[in-house]
Amino acid sequence: MRTRLATRQEEELLHGGTTNAGLVTRVGDTVRRPLRPTSAATKALLDHLASVGFDGAPRHLGIDECGREVLSFIPGQAAIAPYPHWALTDEALVSVAQLLRRYHDAIASFDPSGHRWPHPLPHRFNQGLISHNDPNLDNVIFENGRAIALIDFDLASPGSIAWDLACTARLWAPLREQRDTPAQVRRGSLARLALFADAYGVASETRDEMIEAMVDAHDWCYAIVRSAVAAGHEAFGLYWRAGGKPRAERTREWLATHAPQMKTALGLEKASTNRDTLPLKGRRAIN
Numbered sequence: 001m002r003t004r005l006a007t008r009q010e011e012e013l014l015h016g017g018t019t020n021a022g023l024v025t026r027v028g029d030t031v032r033r034p035l036r037p038t039s040a041a042t043k044a045l046l047d048h049l050a051s052v053g054f055d056g057a058p059r060h061l062g063i064d065e066c067g068r069e070v071l072s073f074i075p076g077q078a079a080i081a082p083y084p085h086w087a088l089t090d091e092a093l094v095s096v097a098q099l100l101r102r103y104h105d106a107i108a109s110f111d112p113s114g115h116r117w118p119h120p121l122p123h124r125f126n127q128g129l130i131s132h133n134d135p136n137l138d139n140v141i142f143e144n145g146r147a148i149a150l151i152d153f154d155l156a157s158p159g160s161i162a163w164d165l166a167c168t169a170r171l172w173a174p175l176r177e178q179r180d181t182p183a184q185v186r187r188g189s190l191a192r193l194a195l196f197a198d199a200y201g202v203a204s205e206t207r208d209e210m211i212e213a214m215v216d217a218h219d220w221c222y223a224i225v226r227s228a229v230a231a232g233h234e235a236f237g238l239y240w241r242a243g244g245k246p247r248a249e250r251t252r253e254w255l256a257t258h259a260p261q262m263k264t265a266l267g268l269e270k271a272s273t274n275r276d277t278l279p280l281k282g283r284r285a286i287n
Contacts, residue, residue: 054103118157134152165206175251225244
């Protein structure tokens with residue numbers, strides 16, 4: 001389906017993303033985004049969400065005469081750095097967990113077969129459910145301090161609930177060194193991890209798998225970033241050279257050495273008086 005481009009309406013550049021930086025615009029109540037080799041899969045996903053009545057994602061409206069995806073515009077605010085106070089409140093975090101749960105419930109009945117999906121996940125975390133995979137702070141739309149919608153499904157692909165939980169928790173708790181954490185939540189990341197899991201209603205066995213996915217999810221994400229940098233992607237290159245690379249390495253080390261603390265926070269292990277940390281076994285950094 002082709003949606004005619006509104007020539008009398010000025011296009012407004014939308015900020016926040018890195019992959020399509022400078023290429024996503026708003027025209028009236030629609031959003032225009034570049035087509036990708038996997039756009040047909042994303043359309044099928046969004047069409048399914050619409051068919052089951054999930055209101056927390058944009059609607060796919062067609063292709064404009066410039067060859068761009070046309071999606072519905074969702075009014076609200078996205079959390080863009082430097083993050084506003086409301087984006088890092090416990091109330092915001094709880095609403096993100098509840099939105100993610102509603103998304104997983106809605107997408108559970110979708111059949112992903114027959115579609116081309118981007119960037120396959122590690123096999124053991126590919127359980128068929130289409131995970132969002134990129135629930136970064138600027139990919140969640142808020143209204144009055146509560147998360148109401150997920151956007152940017154470009155990286156969505158067959159995955160699992162635990163994988164998506166790991167992706168979301170490490171970004172929203174957030175799970176990283178204190179020096180790389182916003183001051184507002186600097187000393188509360190493990191408590192926020194528990195709050196997030198409780199708000200979602202994560203089962204005990206899934207909590208364990210969620211922790212196991214943390215380093216893999218981090219490596220998967222930054223393999224995409226490294227590939228983009230190597231290919232000369234301008235926005236990713238600027239991010240990488242401005243401190244993104246050492247921050248990513250520090251975060252990986254934190255995740256790899258704090259599995260016991262994360263499990264304790266989630267009620268999977270008793271708290272230990274030993275302050276030492278142990279790395280997750282069998283993990284190798286992606287260079």
